[in-house]
Amino acid sequence: MEKVISMVHGSGGQATGELIHEVFAAEFDNETLDLMEDSAVVKGGSRIAITTDSFVVTPVEFKGGDIGRLCVCGTVNDLLMRGAEPKYLTCGAILEEGASVDQLKRVIHSMAETAREAGVQIVAGDTKVIEGSGGIYINTTGVGTVPKDRDISSGNAEAGDVILVSGTMGDHHAAILSERMNIETDIQSDNAPLGEMVGNLLAAGIRVHTLRDVTRGGLATVLKELAEAAGKQFVLEEEAVPVTPKVRDFCGMLGLDPIYMGNEGKLAAIVDREDAENALEIIRHSRYGKDAAVIGRVEDGEPGRLVMKTGIGGERVLGVLQGEGLPRIC
Amino acid sequence: MVTLEEIKEYLKSYDGPEINIMEVCGSHTAAIAKNGIPGILSPWIHLLSGPGCPVCVTPSSYVDKLLELAMEPGNVIVTFGDLLRVPGSTPVNLSQIKGKGARVEMVYSPLDMVPLAKNEPDKTFIFAAVGFETTTPAYALLIDTLIRDQIQNVKLLTALKTMPEVIDHLCANGAPIDAFLAPGHVSVITGYECFEPIARQYRIPFGVAGFKGQELLAAIYGIVKLVGQGRVVNFYPSVVSRQGNAAAQKLIDQYFERADVAWRGLGVVKGSGKLLKDEYSRFDAGSRGLVEDHKANRACCCDKVLMGKMKPTECPLFGKVCTPMTPQGACMVSTEGSCFTWLTNHRTQ
Numbered sequence: 001m002e003k004v005i006s007m008v009h010g011s012g013g014q015a016t017g018e019l020i021h022e023v024f025a026a027e028f029d030n031e032t033l034d035l036m037e038d039s040a041v042v043k044g045g046s047r048i049a050i051t052t053d054s055f056v057v058t059p060v061e062f063k064g065g066d067i068g069r070l071c072v073c074g075t076v077n078d079l080l081m082r083g084a085e086p087k088y089l090t091c092g093a094i095l096e097e098g099a100s101v102d103q104l105k106r107v108i109h110s111m112a113e114t115a116r117e118a119g120v121q122i123v124a125g126d127t128k129v130i131e132g133s134g135g136i137y138i139n140t141t142g143v144g145t146v147p148k149d150r151d152i153s154s155g156n157a158e159a160g161d162v163i164l165v166s167g168t169m170g171d172h173h174a175a176i177l178s179e180r181m182n183i184e185t186d187i188q189s190d191n192a193p194l195g196e197m198v199g200n201l202l203a204a205g206i207r208v209h210t211l212r213d214v215t216r217g218g219l220a221t222v223l224k225e226l227a228e229a230a231g232k233q234f235v236l237e238e239e240a241v242p243v244t245p246k247v248r249d250f251c252g253m254l255g256l257d258p259i260y261m262g263n264e265g266k267l268a269a270i271v272d273r274e275d276a277e278n279a280l281e282i283i284r285h286s287r288y289g290k291d292a293a294v295i296g297r298v299e300d301g302e303p304g305r306l307v308m309k310t311g312i313g314g315e316r317v318l319g320v321l322q323g324e325g326l327p328r329i330c
Numbered sequence: 331m332v333t334l335e336e337i338k339e340y341l342k343s344y345d346g347p348e349i350n351i352m353e354v355c356g357s358h359t360a361a362i363a364k365n366g367i368p369g370i371l372s373p374w375i376h377l378l379s380g381p382g383c384p385v386c387v388t389p390s391s392y393v394d395k396l397l398e399l400a401m402e403p404g405n406v407i408v409t410f411g412d413l414l415r416v417p418g419s420t421p422v423n424l425s426q427i428k429g430k431g432a433r434v435e436m437v438y439s440p441l442d443m444v445p446l447a448k449n450e451p452d453k454t455f456i457f458a459a460v461g462f463e464t465t466t467p468a469y470a471l472l473i474d475t476l477i478r479d480q481i482q483n484v485k486l487l488t489a490l491k492t493m494p495e496v497i498d499h500l501c502a503n504g505a506p507i508d509a510f511l512a513p514g515h516v517s518v519i520t521g522y523e524c525f526e527p528i529a530r531q532y533r534i535p536f537g538v539a540g541f542k543g544q545e546l547l548a549a550i551y552g553i554v555k556l557v558g559q560g561r562v563v564n565f566y567p568s569v570v571s572r573q574g575n576a577a578a579q580k581l582i583d584q585y586f587e588r589a590d591v592a593w594r595g596l597g598v599v600k601g602s603g604k605l606l607k608d609e610y611s612r613f614d615a616g617s618r619g620l621v622e623d624h625k626a627n628r629a630c631c632c633d634k635v636l637m638g639k640m641k642p643t644e645c646p647l648f649g650k651v652c653t654p655m656t657p658q659g660a661c662m663v664s665t666e667g668s669c670f671t672w673l674t675n676h677r678t679q
Contacts, residue, residue: 180436181437181438181442182437182438182442183438254438255357255360255665255666256665257364309366310365310366310543311365311543312334312338312365312366312367312370312543312544312547313338313366313370314365314367314368314369314370314543315366315369316363316364316365316366316675317675318675318676319674319676322653322654322655322670322673323415323654323655323665
């Protein structure tokens with residue numbers, strides 16, 4: 001019979017201990033965690049970046065990823081977007097009664113593998129069990145260090161800067177929606193840690209003014225927020241925004257717009273105009289960046305305005321995502 | 331052959347009499363905004379959004395009935411996404427009562443009901459079957475499958491509408507329209523022949539249009555040149571024919587019959603919808619007689635917007651009380667609703 005999580009796993013007693021050792025510690029395995037102290041004591045730096053994120057995705061496993069990979073990528077990428085070097089993660093798991101232990105093992109294994117890829121250690125954790133119907137939720141807090149003179153921030157875009165994205169838009173969102181709605185497609189989630197890409201850009205001395213991972217709300221929402229933060233006008237070229245034909249068809253079918261759909265392994269970068277070409281080459285040669293493109297520019301214009309030049313020569317003024325991005329009906 | 335550049339140049343520099351063009355398809359409304367088409371046109375050419383978004387034209391009594399069914403134990407409401415947030419005669423919607431324990435499932439195709447219903451034979455699955463001619467064949471196919479597989483626990487609450495009759499209704503009731511962009515997807519099923527009598531009677535040109543920017547511009551150009559002439563021109567010949575899809579029409583006619591149905595804001599329009607035939611009434615969750623239509627907010631101008639008598643931006647609630655997060659009328663809910671697309675694309679003309 002399949003092993004499932006029950007309330008006893010949340011008791012704090014023997015069953016909890018066994019679960020933690022068997023499922024979590026075995027995978028995360030590092031000196032700090034192995035001490036099993038009440039808090040992890042780690043080496044630091046003078047400027048610390050901290051972020052936290054909770055992952056509640058359904059289904060827990062999806063095409064191209066799972067909640068374990070996702071909860072590392074999401075948090076690590078948030079650190080990277082401030083120019084931080086990700087160092088440590090925590091793992092707070094909330095398990096519903098009835099959760100499959102095998103599935104939990106798979107996602108925790110995936111979490112550990114992704115953490116290794118991203119070069120971070122998972123040094124602290126917690127597990128709780130609640131009533132429910134087999135759900136798995138994970139919160140990760142990430143800690144990184146920021147070199148002394150590094151200043152990458154959402155308000156730093158300057159007129160003349162160039163806007164790039166590291167790849168195709170909407171893949172993660174489309175993958176999750178297709179699973180939820182039982183639509184046959186092989187669209188894969190793009191969940192990926194972007195450390196190598198960001199590291200390559202910074203190592204090459206690219207003047208990176210702003211980085212933002214293009215997650216919930218999609219590209220338009222993210223860029224609208226950045227335009228407002230910088231007090232500049234952003235102008236995008238519709239035809240330059242990369243979207244795979246499959247995602248485009250999927251969106252067409254459901255009435256969704258790829259520029260309002262989330263990714264979990266794509267970033268938008270705003271860089272000095274003179275560095276744009278180099279930046280594009282570097283991203284394209286980095287892992288997860290082969291479809292990168294220059295999609296627009298920063299202008300003085302009307303502060304906070306985001307406008308897209310459409311393929312047929314029209315202009316479309318864009319705002320943040322409204323509502324939930326539900327598929328339309330016909 | 332006219333080039334795209336020539337078409338754009340003509341439409342931009344047009345300075346003849348003012349022209350109101352109505353698109354009667356929600357997907358056209360969305361595509362027009364996404365392509366930034368209003369900015370390509372002369373200020374003398376106005377694009378109005380008609381009653382072409384199925385969610386927008388569903389009367390409040392339908393939503394009320396759906397909410398009532400959702401609260402009955404043992405019922406599961408199955409719907410397409412858009413309908414979740416449409417208010418009935420009160421601001422309450424499906425999404426909110428879902429939070430209070432009602433079971434509401436979202437699917438992509440009506441046929442997705444079949445495995446759901448088979449898995450839980452003790453539940454009654456009620457499909458919120460809204461739509462136009464485009465979607466009706468899928469519901470007919472569902473009934474076909476239910477009969478074949480002897481599935482007893484699925485019912486439909488229908489709000490099925492037909493386009494030609496409502497367009498006729500608009501023309502007969504003084505909607506200020508000089509030309510129509512005829513709905514591309516609907517025409518695939520119906521063929522464009524059904525618009526010809528209306529075009530002739532009111533001397534209004536119809537252009538059947540596709541959904542790409544170029545296709546829309548070509549159709550707009552075509553009908554601007556035909557204003558005053560009662561002609562139907564097919565600018566979407568790759569998929570639309572004069573007679574339409576006979577097999578789909580036959581399937582619809584097998585299970586559904588023509589009926590007088592209510593449209594949000596427009597009232598009951600003669601012969602403008604479909605209801606399940608009497609012999610299939612066992613599949614009907616109570617769709618007949620849903621004609622009451624009350625505004626959740628009395629100041630809501632959805633009716634005037636749907637008739638082309640008012641721009642969304644002229645409604646006093648637009649963008650203030652009524653937003654996609656707090657929709658007061660159905661046109662602000664659907665991603666194809668005229669108010670939603672005007673607001674989210676910052677459209678002003």
